Amino acid sequence: xxxxxxxxxxxxxxxxxxxxxxxxxxxxxxxxxxxxxxxxxxxxxxxxxxxxxxxxxxxxxxxxxxxxxxxxxxxxxxxxxxxxxxxxxxxxxxxxxxxxxxxxxxx
Amino acid sequence: xxxxxxxxxxxxxxxxxxxxxxxxxxxxxxxxxxxxxxxxxxxxxxxxxxxxxxxxxxxxxxxxxxxxxxxxxxxxxxxxxxxxxxxxxxxxxxxxxxxxxxxxxxx
DNA sequence: TAAGCATTTAGCTTATTAGTTAAATAAGCA
DNA sequence: TGCTTATTTAACTAATAAGCTAAATGCTTA
Numbered sequence: 001x002x003x004x005x006x007x008x009x010x011x012x013x014x015x016x017x018x019x020x021x022x023x024x025x026x027x028x029x030x031x032x033x034x035x036x037x038x039x040x041x042x043x044x045x046x047x048x049x050x051x052x053x054x055x056x057x058x059x060x061x062x063x064x065x066x067x068x069x070x071x072x073x074x075x076x077x078x079x080x081x082x083x084x085x086x087x088x089x090x091x092x093x094x095x096x097x098x099x100x101x102x103x104x105x106x107x
Numbered sequence: 108x109x110x111x112x113x114x115x116x117x118x119x120x121x122x123x124x125x126x127x128x129x130x131x132x133x134x135x136x137x138x139x140x141x142x143x144x145x146x147x148x149x150x151x152x153x154x155x156x157x158x159x160x161x162x163x164x165x166x167x168x169x170x171x172x173x174x175x176x177x178x179x180x181x182x183x184x185x186x187x188x189x190x191x192x193x194x195x196x197x198x199x200x201x202x203x204x205x206x207x208x209x210x211x212x213x214x
Numbered sequence: 215t216a217a218g219c220a221t222t223t224a225g226c227t228t229a230t231t232a233g234t235t236a237a238a239t240a241a242g243c244a
Numbered sequence: 245t246g247c248t249t250a251t252t253t254a255a256c257t258a259a260t261a262a263g264c265t266a267a268a269t270g271c272t273t274a
Binding site for chain 2: 002009017067069072073077080082083084
Binding site: 039062 | 250253254
């Protein structure tokens with residue numbers, strides 16, 4: 001989860017995911033969309049891969065990258081649900097505080 | 108959007124949002140949950156506020172912070188949808204239903 | 215007014231991140 | 245083999261982020 005949110009905190013990396021949303025692309029094809037050196041792009045790809053957001057498949061001298069949607073959507077919707085509606089450990093704490101505060105206000 | 112993802116890239120900040128999921132809290136109450144100095148916590152709160160994820164209301168000498176869910180959910184679900192047009196978890200459900208139905212039809 | 219508490223700002227240090235260029239690895243082909 | 249292309253790794257620099265302590269701000273209350 002930390003790795004996913006960390007990976008998503010960079011605009012270039014979010015853009016990479018968007019480029020991969022409909023097709024897989026080679027490292028070079030992706031790099032062509034950015035005004036950035038190839039080593040820099042490669043590093044971004046490594047971070048996304050390490051976060052489990054994209055996968056790589058070597059085909060000859062090319063490396064094809066493709067989206068792994070599960071981890072992304074699970075993390076994003078999971079967190080949105082924890083914070084907005086739904087039950088989770090920290091939310092229990094929050095509810096308890098709310099109760100205590102309500103009781104304090106009665107006095 | 109950049110500000111939101113940037114804000115969410117920190118575990119303490121995500122935890123703050125979770126603590127605020129069911130109630131508003133003062134800066135001091137929030138700080139009590141973390142092993143971190145109050146100035147450091149205050150900085151995190153400032154980042155979350157600047158990203159439009161939480162709001163502050165001064166009441167006397169206390170500052171009450173509360174969640175602003177809209178920006179969070181809009182950003183997260185918006186991005187998830189941009190990258191994976193149909194979210195994976197629901198599609199999994201759909202696929203499972205299809206399997207079950209196929210099996211039912213055999214009998 | 216003075217003292218005390220809650221919170222934030224200032225100034226500083228250290229760690230992490232993002233980018234660069236140059237070199238390494240690995241595959242394809244004359 | 246030797247040359248070219250695709251990609252990654254290494255080594256480095258500069259900018260950003262996260263934490264600390266000390267001080268400032270602002271409200272409350274004696």
